[in-house]
Amino acid sequence: MTEARESAGPNAQRAPGEPCWVSLMVHELAATEEFYAELFGWEFRPGPQQLGPYVRALLDGREVAGMGQLPPDPRLPIAWTPYLATNDVDRTADAVRLSGGTVAVGPIDAAEAGRLAIASDPSGAVFGIWQGTAHLGTTITGVPGTPVWNELLTYETESVAKFYATVFGYEREPVVAAGLDYVTLHLGGRPVAGLHGVGHALPPDRGSHWQTYFEVTDADATLRQVVDLGGRVLRPAHDSPHGRVARVADPEGAEFSVVQDPS
CATH class of the missing domain: 3.10.180.10 (2,3-Dihydroxybiphenyl 1,2-Dioxygenase, domain 1)
Incomplete structure (x- = not known):
């Protein structure tokens, strides 16, 4: 894990099912940015705003994770969520439903970056589904x-x-x-x-x-x-x-x- 690795080239598509991104939705986005900036050395830049304010975290200029602002409902869960790659988010969302899971959000477009859905498996665990176009996910691992x-x-x-x-x-x-x-x-x-x-x-x-x-x-x-x-x-x-x-x-x-x- 100690050697930095480019997890995808600029035009590399992720294999379907490969974890390609992690995202966190919180109530106090600015304070959360400060915490992770101090802890991991991340910097931030704006990302797609389809689900509200959202930023991408960067390490040495390369994207590693995302964070977004939740609506002011205190009951909504605050948790890191992995996104799994797909070549066709709509077809994967249908497969989730047919296999006993639930699709809670989407599929929707995330500006020019790609297309996403947020789902849960039959046990209730939440995960994302990501079909990347311009944005293919985390671009560095191993550091x-x-x-x-x-x-x-x-x-x-x-x-x-x-x-x-x-x-x-x-x-x-x-x-x-x-x-x-x-x-x-x-x-x-x-x-x-x-x-x-x-x-x-x-x-x-x-x-x-x-x-x-x-x-x-x-x-x-x-x-x-x-x-x-x-x-x-x-x-x-x-x-x-x-x-x-x-x-x-x-x-x-x-x-x-x-x-x-x-x-």
Whole structure:
């Protein structure tokens, strides 16, 4: 994860089903920009405004994520949402409905950037669908401040894995370990996302939800910075086979994980 990688060339289309973007909708957009600018070194520029005020986050001039302003309804969830690529968002939205999911927004055009829909799987987890034209998604990975993994936390994986495989054509690879319900989703033999069944450990106030992992240089130092900036530590840093990992929340409550590359 330590070597910067261009995740797509200027004219490269994403493979259908590939996570290509992450986006956060919040109530206080300016304050949220300040938090992530300090935490990850992001800068911001305006993006499409079809769903209200929206900015794209940049790292060293390259796009890594998006943020938008929610309407003033305090009940709307504040969460990082992954977008999955498609060549035809309307056809994918139909497949979501036919497979037991729900399409909540769209499909709609996002100016000249592309076309999108926001959907939920049968367990209620929200995700986006993105058909890029001018904007193809995150353009850099493998350096601190970039998204490196998306993982669905759900009650059990069997039924929801079938949904994602049907809609996006993923190959499914269960992780064989005692007491672990985990499925890795692959495209062309490459892992692109994970499904983690946690049973009754699933937060009752959130239900099934996707979680984004961002790479950091030092997980423990990042946790101290999160707290100093008004966020919270939800799970302290701990070592894993993939690096040192922790889960946090920003000042508005949006949860995300940070991972320090073991190399």
